[in-house]
Amino acid sequence: xxxxxxxxxxxxxxxxxxxxxxxxxxxxxxxxxxxxxxxxxxxxxxxxxxxxxxxxxxxxxxxxxxxxxxxxxxxxxxxxxxxxxxxxxxxxxxxxxxxxxxxxxxxxxxxxxxxxxxxxxxxxxxxxxxxxxxxxxxxxxxxxxxxxxxxxxxxxxxxxxxxxxxxxxxxxxxxxxxxxxxxxxxxxxxxxxxxxxxxxxxxxxxxxxxxxxxxxxxxxxxxxxxxxxxxxxxxxxxxxxxxxxxxxxxxxxxx
Amino acid sequence: xxxxxxxxxxxxxxxxxxxxxxxxxxxxxxxxxxxxxxxxxxxxxxxxxxxxxxxxxxxxxxxxxxxxxxxxxxxxxxxxxxxxxxxxxxxxxxxxxxxxxxxxxxxxxxxxxxxxxxxxxxxxxxxxxxxxxxxxxxxxxxxxxxxxxxxxxxxxxxxxxxxxxxxxxxxxxxxxxxxxxxxxxxxxxxxxxxxxxxxxxxxxxxxxxxxxxxxxxxxxxxxxxxxxxxxxxxxxxxxxxxxxxxxxxxxxxxxxxxxxxxxxxxxxxx
Numbered sequence: 001x002x003x004x005x006x007x008x009x010x011x012x013x014x015x016x017x018x019x020x021x022x023x024x025x026x027x028x029x030x031x032x033x034x035x036x037x038x039x040x041x042x043x044x045x046x047x048x049x050x051x052x053x054x055x056x057x058x059x060x061x062x063x064x065x066x067x068x069x070x071x072x073x074x075x076x077x078x079x080x081x082x083x084x085x086x087x088x089x090x091x092x093x094x095x096x097x098x099x100x101x102x103x104x105x106x107x108x109x110x111x112x113x114x115x116x117x118x119x120x121x122x123x124x125x126x127x128x129x130x131x132x133x134x135x136x137x138x139x140x141x142x143x144x145x146x147x148x149x150x151x152x153x154x155x156x157x158x159x160x161x162x163x164x165x166x167x168x169x170x171x172x173x174x175x176x177x178x179x180x181x182x183x184x185x186x187x188x189x190x191x192x193x194x195x196x197x198x199x200x201x202x203x204x205x206x207x208x209x210x211x212x213x214x215x216x217x218x219x220x221x222x223x224x225x226x227x228x229x230x231x232x233x234x235x236x237x238x239x240x241x242x243x244x245x246x247x248x249x250x251x252x253x254x255x
Numbered sequence: 256x257x258x259x260x261x262x263x264x265x266x267x268x269x270x271x272x273x274x275x276x277x278x279x280x281x282x283x284x285x286x287x288x289x290x291x292x293x294x295x296x297x298x299x300x301x302x303x304x305x306x307x308x309x310x311x312x313x314x315x316x317x318x319x320x321x322x323x324x325x326x327x328x329x330x331x332x333x334x335x336x337x338x339x340x341x342x343x344x345x346x347x348x349x350x351x352x353x354x355x356x357x358x359x360x361x362x363x364x365x366x367x368x369x370x371x372x373x374x375x376x377x378x379x380x381x382x383x384x385x386x387x388x389x390x391x392x393x394x395x396x397x398x399x400x401x402x403x404x405x406x407x408x409x410x411x412x413x414x415x416x417x418x419x420x421x422x423x424x425x426x427x428x429x430x431x432x433x434x435x436x437x438x439x440x441x442x443x444x445x446x447x448x449x450x451x452x453x454x455x456x457x458x459x460x461x462x463x464x465x466x467x468x469x470x471x472x473x474x475x476x477x478x479x480x481x482x483x484x485x486x487x488x489x490x491x492x493x494x495x496x497x498x499x500x501x502x503x504x505x506x507x508x509x510x511x512x513x514x515x516x517x518x519x520x521x522x523x524x525x
Contacts (some may be wrong), residue, residue: 063322071433081428085446085523128525
């Protein structure tokens with residue numbers, strides 16, 4: 001299943017947030033959205049998943065989601081969004097219950113996704129007992145449990161410290177190489193974008209417009225830290241963004 | 256190198272200036288304060304520097320309490336009071352929680368009911384007792400109504416505040432996974448509002464005990480409130496104090512019970 005964003009624009013009150021964005025997210029690829037803070041990249045992600053409605057333009061899904069996909073468009077949030085009163089197992093079970101999956105069927109799916117994210121030993125733990133990295137692993141496991149057609153990741157590593165970020169990035173890479181998935185990955189971290197993205201979409205500062213789409217040909221599994229090719233792409237992205245990032249930083253907030 | 260530069264500089268420990276502002280519980284201190292007050296009262300009334308008109312002897316209060324227990328009068332008074340407290344608070348709290356959740360969920364209910372609740376919150380419910388007697392009769396009905404009405408308003412306010420404070424990102428998460436409206440309310444909003452609802456319950460139940468005495472002002476033969484009021488009008492300080500001690504104990508027990516429920520239900524809190 002592909003996603004196509006068709007000339008989408010959005011304004012909050014009198015402020016233009018996004019302006020004329022058109023985008024194609026092909027199946028099996030990871031598309032990274034980068035841009036200076038406040039450029040509307042997270043807002044765009046909320047449109048793609050149907051959590052918000054754009055002022056103009058459409059988000060279309062092309063083709064049917066694969067058989068057995070319970071929740072085709074599935075988010076992973078920056079702040080994890082785990083229910084603190086449910087255990088790891090309960091948090092995953094939450095998103096299955098509404099699809100009528102309980103008992104043995106639920107146990108099987110939960111066991112499988114926990115194994116995939118190496119969380120099997122933590123099934124009974126409460127979120128308050130887990131570190132940030134573990135919480136995000138649980139959120140990723142929860143997202144995998146509903147067999148999404150497209151994963152929508154909203155700065156999934158931004159709330160974590162640098163070392164945990166590195167570990168989780170490795171996990172995401174190995175999850176993708178074992179079983180490629182379609183994803184839109186919003187980040188402000190260019191290193192993450194060049195590590196995981198097939199395409200990196202650069203947005204301008206508010207109102208967010210499409211600045212450039214950079215394709216990275218190196219297969220994800222072959223990308224390593226310090227790869228000169230990737231460093232070049234990262235530098236190219238930073239050159240595109242630097243002036244705007246500074247301007248965005250110096251802007252007054254309209255709140 | 257000069258003489259001064261080679262001198263070893265004086266060392267001293269860095270002055271500690273952190274800590275504090277973190278009260279921790281010391282159970283025995285409460286008992287100590289309590290015992291000191293009682294011992295002072297006993298001493299004063301025995302020695303005569305507290306006149307028996309101002310304060311009864313604590314030991315006499317204890318004797319009165321024992322009489323109450325041995326004659327069986329204690330339970331004759333406690334029984335009706337507890338049932339009034341239970342029925343009244345149950346009605347008030349359950350209606351209050353229901354309305355509070357509805358206010359938290361629906362714009363029209365909020366716009367319609369919040370001003371109404373604000374209007375009835377400051378009414379001293381005791382003032383309405385005669386009205387309730389006309390509406391619900393001099394029997395148990397008016398007593399239930401008074402306690403229910405008094406617990407209702409603080410429960411509503413605490414509940415809709417708690418619902419408002421449920422983390423919106425959790426609700427968005429529920430929507431993003433395609434959970435039904437009912438599932439979001441049942442599995443995300445209600446458990447998320449539970450801490451606020453329980454702390455509201457603490458206040459409502461304390462108010463219920465206060466109103467118990469008021470409710471038993473009219474048409475009650477038995478009940479802790481009736482007992483206290485009778486003792487008061489006869490200026491029987493020993494019995495008055497025995498009754499007051501019972502109410503205090505009731506408050507402590509209810510508060511401890513809520514604490515127990517909290518630690519059971521809210522163990523997930525960090």
